[in-house]
Amino acid sequence: MTVTTPAAGPGTTRIDTWTANPVLDVVIPVYNEETDLEPCIRRLHAHLTATLPYRFRITVADNASTDTTLQVAERLAREFAEVEVHHLDLKGRGRALNAVWSTSDAPVVAYMDVDLSTDLAALAPLVAPLISGHSDVAIGSRLARGARVVRGPKREFISRCYNLILRGALAAKFSDAQCGFKAIRSDVARQLLPLVEDTGWFFDTELLVLAERAGLRIHEVPVDWVDDPNSSVDIIATATADLKGVARMLRAFTKGTLPISDLRAQLGRHPIGVSAPGVPPRLATQLVRFAAIGVGSTLAYLVLFLLLRLGMGAQLANFLALGLTAVANTAANRRFTFGVRGAKGAGRHQFEGLIVFGLGLVLTSGSLALLTGLTAPGLALELTVLVLANLAATVLRFVLLRGWVFHPRRQS
Numbered sequence: 001m002t003v004t005t006p007a008a009g010p011g012t013t014r015i016d017t018w019t020a021n022p023v024l025d026v027v028i029p030v031y032n033e034e035t036d037l038e039p040c041i042r043r044l045h046a047h048l049t050a051t052l053p054y055r056f057r058i059t060v061a062d063n064a065s066t067d068t069t070l071q072v073a074e075r076l077a078r079e080f081a082e083v084e085v086h087h088l089d090l091k092g093r094g095r096a097l098n099a100v101w102s103t104s105d106a107p108v109v110a111y112m113d114v115d116l117s118t119d120l121a122a123l124a125p126l127v128a129p130l131i132s133g134h135s136d137v138a139i140g141s142r143l144a145r146g147a148r149v150v151r152g153p154k155r156e157f158i159s160r161c162y163n164l165i166l167r168g169a170l171a172a173k174f175s176d177a178q179c180g181f182k183a184i185r186s187d188v189a190r191q192l193l194p195l196v197e198d199t200g201w202f203f204d205t206e207l208l209v210l211a212e213r214a215g216l217r218i219h220e221v222p223v224d225w226v227d228d229p230n231s232s233v234d235i236i237a238t239a240t241a242d243l244k245g246v247a248r249m250l251r252a253f254t255k256g257t258l259p260i261s262d263l264r265a266q267l268g269r270h271p272i273g274v275s276a277p278g279v280p281p282r283l284a285t286q287l288v289r290f291a292a293i294g295v296g297s298t299l300a301y302l303v304l305f306l307l308l309r310l311g312m313g314a315q316l317a318n319f320l321a322l323g324l325t326a327v328a329n330t331a332a333n334r335r336f337t338f339g340v341r342g343a344k345g346a347g348r349h350q351f352e353g354l355i356v357f358g359l360g361l362v363l364t365s366g367s368l369a370l371l372t373g374l375t376a377p378g379l380a381l382e383l384t385v386l387v388l389a390n391l392a393a394t395v396l397r398f399v400l401l402r403g404w405v406f407h408p409r410r411q412s
Helices: 037-051 069-079 093-103 120-132 153-170 186-195 203-213 235-255 260-267 283-309 314-337 346-374 379-405
Strands: 024-030 056-063 083-088 108-112 137-141 148-150 181-185 218-222 224-226
Touching: 024 037, 024 093, 037 056, 037 069, 037 120, 056 069, 056 093, 069 083, 083 093, 093 108, 093 186, 093 203, 108 120, 108 186, 120 137, 120 181, 120 218, 137 203, 153 203, 153 235, 181 186, 181 203, 186 203, 186 260, 203 218, 203 235, 203 260, 283 314, 283 379, 314 346, 314 379, 346 379
Parallel strands: 024 056, 024 108, 056 083, 137 218, 148 224
Antiparallel strands: 108 181, 137 181
16 A cells, blocks of 8 residues: 655644744633633633643733723733733624734634633643644534533533534534634634634634635544533524524525635645555545435436426437436536546536436436337336436446546546
């Protein structure tokens, strides 16, 4: 077996921790937290001092507080050399994180909630894969296996429902979008942050979805988390804003207004380049995706055939239905099954896909011709024969698409 090492890109190189500058910048966004801020900073500072073998910074991001939060933060900054204060005139957790992360000189930036609901023992595992270059983004997860969580049934239900919505609407694969315990490499953040529109609580979700779509690796750390019963977060208002954010991102992806392809080209991790004799790369993944596209194509074909069959003969209806679904099938397999992106070679792929379609047409049309030559079939028997013939044509199509049309050597 041979392994080809891909060229290093943003987020993949190890970070030098032997430096005079802070390696980690932990942001604490606050709004009117004059009571909780000081114990939070003292506890966090003591933990970082005792556990981290490199320099760090704690940045208090004050979101236009109207109480004495800013004065408390400035007093702590005078006491601890590692504490700094960033004041904003407008509210919004996302706005605060964007402002501080965009200007930080630390190679890794993180944030956590002021109530420190997440056990700080998870901080080192959160940051380590970013420093090593193994991952680009790291999140604490209350829903991952191994997490230990204490909170009421209402918040548990809302959290799980929200993550189910993300999986269904935005195809998100991460398990917990809203846990206030995250970190990201600064070289990656600088590419993603200009595209994040939300300035409030949906900021986390939007950043994670963009990172995932861009092909970045998101590392999840199971955390111990205890709900703060005195939290000032308005659950209903936050949930409403999150759902609006999901709808906005869904529209953007549907219209293609986000430069996901460019992000993937700039930031996405390249294929690992494993080549083992007799073992084709990603065969299992390709089979699953091809099968899913095939099921959709078959259903679309049957619907078209039934509609067209009402006004024309079976052969012509079969030809038109198969032709229309073949074009869509080739385009979908090109993009999702075999990972070929961009306009280059698209014309050739569709032409060769039509050749594959022609072979499938011969198979299905031949089956129909043989059927009508032997008997006078009804519509149900016609459909049964066509489904079986299409299954055989599907196997032939996969073999030809993988071994000929989209073969890696032909793409290069």
